[in-house]
Amino acid sequence: MKEVYPGIFLVKEVGRFKTIKPPVNIYLIPGRNGIIFDAGYGDKKTIQKVINKINALKTTYTNKGRDFNISRILISHCHPDHFSGLKRLRRHLKVRIILTEDQAKLIKNKKKYHEAFDGDSYKDYLIIKKGMRGKIRSLFELLLSHFIYRMVYRMTFITHVDELIDNETHIFINGIKWEVIASPGHSSDHISLYNQEIGVLLSGDNVLPSITTWLGPPNSDIRAYIESIERIQNLPNLNIILPAHGKIILNPQERIKEILDHRKERTVQTLKIIKEQGDQGLSPGDIIKALYPDANKVLREFARGWVCLTLKSLEEQNKIIRKEEKNHIRFYSVATNQGL
């Protein structure tokens, strides 16, 4: 197991199918009163691997006469690749589950979870799905997503939380203070853990090393996301970011700037594409195609989320307008439509 910072270990969960089940990073900070940060997937095989790795590390620690106690588990946010393993890890490792109040509400049961994360596809994803075909398609998508939740992620819900904490607070890990920082945007309940003294941030999905963080309705918010990233940018003494996916980030300021610039560029690009179309307008599908000319269908589907949020925010700023017709939605630049 990799020691990514003295006393902080990384357990890399192996994924499957690349985009549906990406590899996840779980961090361990063992000691007198240690923690696990993020729970990963909930399937038996993955959980067993995590437990084996923890046990191997325990042996190494014990042989050296060092304290090895992991008493608690926290998660960055309530997406399936971060919380699904909670229940099984608690049972096998006898750890206490600590959640923020927002997190506890979201994963209390299946109903609450779906209310928060399953969007209305027409309003949120800007696809008009009317008639029988639309209904069949929606039903198929719903069944597929539920199948993936159950069979691939093995999601389990947490009716009993051992300890509730605020979104903004601090916890002591092995006697050392770590700040809990609310960092919504990617998900409304997202938190990060920061130790200012050593400058280490456990960033969850907010700052990733090479890919852009997924954003999409109904639980993401672009403005909140940018504010969270700017807050992280201004953390005093930020040295290293330990993300939930991919490699550790040794150049945090550079990476954060890249992320902020990227978001700005994408907004400008989206507006430009719509403007260039003039009176013709563009459908959401056409906009995604123009933004990702060479991408395959899966990647375009993943991009739909941020494109939707960007279009919504451009609408709110009165830079574009939406016209809904019988079978399609089209977007027009306000600048080219003033005469209409």
Ligand SMILES: [Zn+2]
């Ligand atoms: Zn996530």
